[in-house]
Amino acid sequence: MSKFTIFLLIKLMIFWLVTTNLVSALTEDICKGSSKPEACKKIIVRIKKEKEIDPNNAIRKIIDFGLQRSLILKTNMTDWARHRHLLANELAAIKGCLDAVDVTVDDMRKTLKEVDDLESAQKAQDMQEFMFHSGNIKTWLQNAINALQSCGDDDFAMPGLEGEVKEDTLKRVADLIIATQLAIWTIEYPPQGLNTR
Numbered sequence: 001m002s003k004f005t006i007f008l009l010i011k012l013m014i015f016w017l018v019t020t021n022l023v024s025a026l027t028e029d030i031c032k033g034s035s036k037p038e039a040c041k042k043i044i045v046r047i048k049k050e051k052e053i054d055p056n057n058a059i060r061k062i063i064d065f066g067l068q069r070s071l072i073l074k075t076n077m078t079d080w081a082r083h084r085h086l087l088a089n090e091l092a093a094i095k096g097c098l099d100a101v102d103v104t105v106d107d108m109r110k111t112l113k114e115v116d117d118l119e120s121a122q123k124a125q126d127m128q129e130f131m132f133h134s135g136n137i138k139t140w141l142q143n144a145i146n147a148l149q150s151c152g153d154d155d156f157a158m159p160g161l162e163g164e165v166k167e168d169t170l171k172r173v174a175d176l177i178i179a180t181q182l183a184i185w186t187i188e189y190p191p192q193g194l195n196t197r
Contacts, residue, residue, distance in 0.1 A: 031178070040178060047186055056119040059137070059186050060112065066144075066179040067108035073172050074101045080165065089158060090165050096155035097169060103147035104176065107140040111183070114140070134187055141184045148177050 031040035050058035080086065081094050114137045121129035151173050156166050 036175075044182065044185075047182060056115055056122065059118075059183065060115050062179065062183045062186050063108055063111050063115065063137075063141075066176060066183055067105065067112070069172075069176050069179055070101055070105045070108055073176060074098065074105060076172075077101065077169065084165070086165065087160075089160055090163075093155040093158065093161055094165070094169070097151040097173070100147040100151045100155070100173075101176075104144040104180070107144040107147075108180075111137045111140045137187050138184055141180050141187075145177055145180050145184075148173050148180070 031037045031044070047058055047062060050061070077094050077098050081091060081098070086094065114133045118130060118133040118137065121133055152170050156170060
């Protein structure tokens, strides 16, 4: 057995032990910012079960869920910008946040393509390709989270932006960040049936 194979097996075993012990802690951490914490916790339990049965489909489902939520948020915010009587700073915040949502939509679409490549690498039992596509997925999803966080940290952080528009936007953005974190969490479970070459 090569040093790389031994290292990889040890790493996967440690990761498995850590992730199984952290599921309840992770559930609490991710779901505490959700507008529906109980529903969030149930989703995590369901994803964990689905991941054991069909890992790639579980990843695809959660990314697609995030993409659909991003598109709905983009539609709503565009409608607000056009048809609500917003103050100038509210309109500026919405437009800045819309840019972040556009980045998120782009990144979610890229990750769906990467999941297909990930599945091909897994079928071919090519660990190097698998890790490459897994890394790409995590990079795009983390980029989406960073963009969404800028919505609250930058766009809606200016003074005088209190009220329904800010509250509604940030609640939806927080739920979208959670969906994206769940996708990262899902991809980080060790793959089953994958050997090194």
